[in-house]
Amino acid sequence: MTEPQPTIQPVALPSRRQVAVGSAVAIVVAAVAMVFFILPAELGIDPTGFGTRTGLTGLAQKGPAANIYLERGLKRTNVLLPLGASAKPDEATLRATLASKGIAIPSSAVLVSDHWQYELLPYDSIEMKYKLSQGQPMVFAWRAAVPLHYDMHSVPDEGGNPATESFAITDATSQTAVYVAPFTGIHGWFWQNQTLNPVTVSIDATGAFTGAVIFDQAGEHPRELASSSPRPGA
């Protein structure tokens, strides 16, 4: 076996012809890479449509504002009506907030209350969502001792995950708001503890939800509502 020894062998410079052909090939390769790959993936410029067809342009999205789910969700109006942190998540608050916006509670609404809490271990995350039909409202208040990263979003029964809409993606210690379901599906939160200490997130909600689901590392689980005393609505 002849191993090349680190000796220095004299080699010739390429001929003019080799330089010309080599440069031409290099320029063509660079142009193709630029037009088909680099421009679509880095800048979202896609002259051939190749980037859109293959999903390359998705790589050009910058930062959270470019989140397609959030973009979709933020186009909606009268879905998320934020309240002050001191507002009580009860039926009175729900009715008063909706009335002030001129939003009627559907006559089919059966309002129930719910309480849930969960301890997030360091860098642990959890998702909890309520089942709401289109047009049904809820009022909620969740809080934690330190800021949690969260994504409030909804997944429609028709369309599933690709049709997800996000309404808020940020870090906060609490969120209090009235929410009116823009479509039938599951509506709720992804919370992530971004600290090295355990953090408990607790939520109180009143609304026309018919159930709740939890998504953890083991998958999707239905959850019993904590206080399910149905009261006739409207």
Place this chain on the structure above:
Amino acid sequence: MRAIAPRLPDTEKALRLLGAILIAAVLLLSAQAFAHDLSEANKTYVQSINGPAPVPFFYLGAKHMVTGIDHILFLIGVVFFLYRLRDIVIYVSLFTLGHSTTLILGVLLGTGLNSYIVDAIIGFSVVYKAFENMGGFRKIGLAINTRLAVLVFGLFHGLGLATKLQDLGAGKNGLLTNLISFNVGVEAGQVIALAIVVVLLNFWRATPSFARGAFGANLLLLAAGAALTIHQLAGYFAS
């Protein structure tokens, strides 16, 4: 290409300029190396991919290789004294065999070594190769099979690639397609990087300054590899 072409002083000057540009380019690249981890925006997008997406993963693989200073420095070391195409193909194939094996197995088995440690070993592979190029092992009376060494370090480079891909948090759906696309992209990026490195090295090889500068160039490689290793080890102990 029979004999060394007679060089005019102009050619010599042009090659010096080329050399200066090359060094500047390497410095720029190393500045980018700190931004080397695939960006957060890419991460968000990759996590939203559910199913096979060969082209984006191909692109990410190629980009990782072309902008990855650690992989490129190692390749420079490997081909530094190789000018015959046959040797280049043999050594690069060994490297590819090594890193493809651990990339694919690493991701499929979900094995995650600490990324700082893997990157430190990758940095050390540059030190090793530069030391070998300087004739260091022969001087201290060690005869290490160079092909075996390239294969073994290839395995570590693959572990590094596997860690990067796992950090992206790609979904299980279509994982095999995406993984293979990433690997093919890595090879495409490697061919692009190698083409540039080999062409520039061959231009330099054709001048007398190559003989004078080869030792110094490998010393620089060694220093860069040592810097990468220390940087990663510092990251490991700080984490």
